[in-house]
Amino acid sequence: MPLTLAAPVHSELIIRKSRFIGCVQPVTGRASAQKVVAELWAQHPGARHVCWALLAGGQSAAVDDGEPSGTAGRPMLDVLRHQDLEGVLATVVRYFGGVKLGAGGLVRAYTDAVAQALLQAQKVPIVRLETLRCAVPYALEGLLRRELEAAGASLLQVTHEHDVVLDFSLPEDAAGVLQARLAEAGQGRIVWLTPAEGLDQAG
Template structure:
């Protein structure tokens, strides 16, 4: 099962006078990742490179930022993939020390910097969520709200029209059992509007 990270974790590697400052952290998408990278450039104006890799489904990316192609971003991304991480950004700020490392040395340096940060990282399992919607008579609104709270569902929109409509999500593995339970406690006076799967 894929995991993300609970909090950012930092590392630092010194190799032949070059300093590699790494960080792995949870991010939602490429826009958030780019904001982190932009902030790193502002925090480290003297750095030679800010390389990064993002594992985030269809928004994944690997950026070498001027290092020889395939020596930074891609190896960093492979570390994230090997650890089965999702929604995680790895960044490495490099201060050049005057000694060239060669392609193999660069791959090792970027890989090791990310791997060291991950050693101290707390992983959080990602759950596939089921997005549901139902409608009930007004008299059952309180009952449904209590059942949602007990089940640990994440309540979305609630609309009050001819009936009360609820949008909510809960872990996909709990969906079938919860649908049966809610149908039973409302004595069949519930209308299920939709059932879609959300990542």
């Protein structure tokens, strides 16, 4: 099962007078990753490089930011891949200390900065959510709300029309079980509808 991180974690290394400030954190995709990188530049205007690697499905990226090609972004991405992570951004801010490290030294430095941060990070399973929508007679609204609460579902929207229409989300692996329970409890009076656009939520 793919994992993500519960919260950002930092590390810091000093190697031959160069300072490497590493961070690993959960992100949703490339746009949010680029926002984090822009914020790092604002916080560290004196830095020489802000290298980063993003592991997020089709939006993955590895950026050397002026370091020799393949010495920063790619090694950082490899560290994330080996840990079976998804939706994670690794960044390393480098303050140059005046001593060149060589390609091998750079690869080790960027790899270690990310690996050390990950050692302290709390990894959590990625829970895929499914959004469902159903219509029930008013008499069954209370029953349905109790069943949703018991199943750990999140109520997204309730509309009172001819019937009560409820949109809710819950872990994918629990959706089928809940639908079977509701079919029995509602004695066929619960109608399943297509979820509303824009309500779909991935955890």
